[in-house]
Amino acid sequence: MKFASFRSGDLATYGGVTNGTIRPVAGDFRARYPDLKSAIAAGLTPDIFDAIDYGPDIELAHIQFDPVIPNPGKIFGVGMNYRAHIKEMGRTPSKYPAVFVRFPDSLVGHRQPVIRPKVSQQFDYEGELAVIIGRTARNVSAAAAMDYVAGYSCFLDGSIRDYQYHTSQFIPGKNFPQSGAFGPWMVTVDEIADLRELHLATRVNGDVMQRGDIGDLCIGIGELIQYLSTICQLNPGDVIATGTPSGVGYAQDPQRWLKPGDRIEIEIDQIGCLENQVADEA
Secondary structure (H helix, E strand, O other): EEEEEEEEEEEEEEEEEEOOOEEOOOHHHHHHOOOOOHHHHHOOOOOHHHHHHEEOEEEEHOOOEEEOOOOOOOOEEEOOOHHHHHHHHHOOOOOOOOOEOHHHHEEOOOOOOOEEOOOOOEOOOOOEEEEEEEEOOOOOOOOOHHHHHEEEEEEEEEEEHHHHHOOOHHHHHOOOOOOEEEEEEEEEHHOOOOHHHOOEEEEEEOOEEEEEEEHHHHOOOOHHHHHHHHHOEEEOEEEEEEOOOOOOHHOOOOOOOOOOOEEEEEOOOOEEEEEEEEEEEO
């Protein structure tokens, strides 16, 4: 199933996506679990979702998408996790994942504008697969890690490159308000037979800039969850952006920075297409 967080008028909630509409949760279930994160923590399954009350269906064209999980406790990014991207960025492969964090207010939802800040012209795109944690994970083995995943989504790891390279720490370039995006929805794990077969593409104004297969990750999703659950506790609704393929704007000749009006699409097979347009900071 697909689940999205959204707004419609004064309503801010979540629901199940099907056939161009969304069915917002309602009644006692929404009172007990007011957001998608709390529903995931309660053990959200298709059977449970089929049994609860809903409000009237709303066409997707009439809603405002929020980030899939609007209030995650943790958002991890993983840098340099595709070999071709490592090469184009002038880095060397690492035994351990290059981990950084993003803050929730650095992300917007599907069809919402992503913001180029006033202080930089070096606004870059990175299309990624996002993994959403389904239950508490601590010291989990790679072999068991997928049992702790709720689902998957698309992720725009928007990067302000000059700030990213002020020091060896990526965090300054990854956390400008509304510089990234997360959506349009979460696809539950039961819908994806083999993640390694999924193909990712990033398009800017219709031009394909990035292509990658999830099977080409240097450090796989199981290993990422093992590593992260060793250094901290992962909780339901936490997000891991797993890395980007080659083709980022930084590595183009000439470099291709995002500018106001540019349309970015990040599409992953069997998951969906995250679409955003660039706007300048007011």
